[in-house]
Amino acid sequence: MNVDFLIIGQGIAGTLLSHTLLEAGASVLVIDEYRPNSASRIAAGVINPVSGRRFTISWLYDDIYPVAVKTYQHFEQLLGVPVFKDRNIWNVLPSEQLRDAFMERTSGLAYMQVPETDPYEQFLHQPFGAAVIKGATVLLHNLLPAWREYLKEHKSLREERIDLAALKINADGIQYKDISAGRIIFCEGAQTISNPWFNQIPFLLNKGEVLRVRIPGFNTEDIIKRSITLVPQSPETYWVGSTFAWDYPDEMPTPEKREYLEAGLQQLLKVPYEILEQQAGVRPSGTDRRPIMGLHPEYPALGIFNGLGTKGTSLAPAMAAQFAAYLLRNEPLQPETDIKRFFNRRKG
Numbered sequence: 001m002n003v004d005f006l007i008i009g010q011g012i013a014g015t016l017l018s019h020t021l022l023e024a025g026a027s028v029l030v031i032d033e034y035r036p037n038s039a040s041r042i043a044a045g046v047i048n049p050v051s052g053r054r055f056t057i058s059w060l061y062d063d064i065y066p067v068a069v070k071t072y073q074h075f076e077q078l079l080g081v082p083v084f085k086d087r088n089i090w091n092v093l094p095s096e097q098l099r100d101a102f103m104e105r106t107s108g109l110a111y112m113q114v115p116e117t118d119p120y121e122q123f124l125h126q127p128f129g130a131a132v133i134k135g136a137t138v139l140l141h142n143l144l145p146a147w148r149e150y151l152k153e154h155k156s157l158r159e160e161r162i163d164l165a166a167l168k169i170n171a172d173g174i175q176y177k178d179i180s181a182g183r184i185i186f187c188e189g190a191q192t193i194s195n196p197w198f199n200q201i202p203f204l205l206n207k208g209e210v211l212r213v214r215i216p217g218f219n220t221e222d223i224i225k226r227s228i229t230l231v232p233q234s235p236e237t238y239w240v241g242s243t244f245a246w247d248y249p250d251e252m253p254t255p256e257k258r259e260y261l262e263a264g265l266q267q268l269l270k271v272p273y274e275i276l277e278q279q280a281g282v283r284p285s286g287t288d289r290r291p292i293m294g295l296h297p298e299y300p301a302l303g304i305f306n307g308l309g310t311k312g313t314s315l316a317p318a319m320a321a322q323f324a325a326y327l328l329r330n331e332p333l334q335p336e337t338d339i340k341r342f343f344n345r346r347k348g
């Protein structure tokens with residue numbers, strides 16, 4: 001089998017890159033080992049223009065958001081499943097001081113509103129009020145399996161773990177078993193740290209834990225956010241996340257983080273809830289919190305698309321478009337995202 005690109009991984013990164021390259025007319029084969037706790041399968045897919053306790057507008061948000069909307073809507077047409085949903089993010093303000101900071105940082109922005117009525121009085125504790133941010137969710141539980149099926153139907157997916165010992169680099173690209181490819185692009189998420197060609201990139205992996213809960217009688221389409229975030233999944237059922245840990249012995253859910261998430265629920269909710277499930281996954285973040293993409297300086301047949309960190313759903317469409325333009329037409333990458341920043345630093 002002969003393809004232009006062999007892509008390793010079908011999380012958000014591999015999904016968006018394979019889609020963009022196929023749309024541009026390239027031939028693509030994806031190899032993915034299904035892992036139920038990969039970051040893309042644990043994430044709620046929230047797109048939030050504002051991040052952090054200081055309500056900073058997310059990096060490049062006004063540029064990347066329109067690309068994200070257009071790309072996810074294109075997936076909807078192609079795959080026939082809902083993928084993108086506009087949602088209000090109902091921010092419960094935790095203190096007077098943070099209420100003032102929020103108003104100062106976000107007033108005048110098109111995606112920020114002060115609510116005139118409170119539909120949640122019966123359900124939520126909110127002594128300092130709330131503010132609404134216009135956000136969205138990407139329905140990853142629809143997108144990832146539907147894209148997987150699409151790839152399978154087009155004979156463009158193999159479900160296995162790549163055996164790197166069987167990968168050969170040659171003058172025209174790479175050979176992997178019966179596959180010849182011009183380039184191999186690793187979209188391995190957190191598992192990239194065991195990739196011998198790219199393991200010098202300084203990743204700062206970040207474990208996150210979430211709960212799935214049922215809140216009897218509580219139904220909304222909004223995302224509710226305070227110290228924790230509630231994202232609607234199905235009637236009365238919510239994703240509750242998430243935690244952060246940079247030092248962790250394994251990828252298993254822990255009692256400590258369950259306690260943290262439950263404390264957040266108790267602080268927020270006036271009504272009872274029931275825990276259905278606890279899950280954990282690892283976010284693939286770089287130390288500078290910017291996407292990581294490019295070709296290996298010594299072996300340009302090998303590439304990487306990673307580092308989507310906490311913002312995979314908003315970043316991936318625009319970053320995949322930039323990386324595809326680089327791969328197909330040699331258009332320059334932004335210095336902030338190019339892997340050269342790590343290799344240059346090592347030489348210097």
Ligand SMILES: Cc1cc2nc3c(=O)[nH]c(=O)nc-3n(C[C@H](O)[C@H](O)[C@H](O)COP(=O)(O)OP(=O)(O)OC[C@H]3O[C@@H](n4cnc5c(N)ncnc54)[C@H](O)[C@@H]3O)c2cc1C
Nearest residue numbers: 009011012013033039040043045046162189208311312313
């Ligand atoms: C708890 C939590 C909550 C999050 N919430 C959000 C959110 O609300 N919004 C948001 O935008 N982002 C969120 N994120 C971040 C987001 O999930 C990540 O940015 C994104 O999923 C990273 O995607 P990826 O494709 O790079 O990696 P992954 O999702 O890890 O995908 C990598 C894929 O590659 C496969 N793979 C790896 N190595 C190999 C190999 N050697 N051979 C074959 N297959 C391989 C894996 O099995 C997997 O399928 C969250 C993350 C976590 C953990």
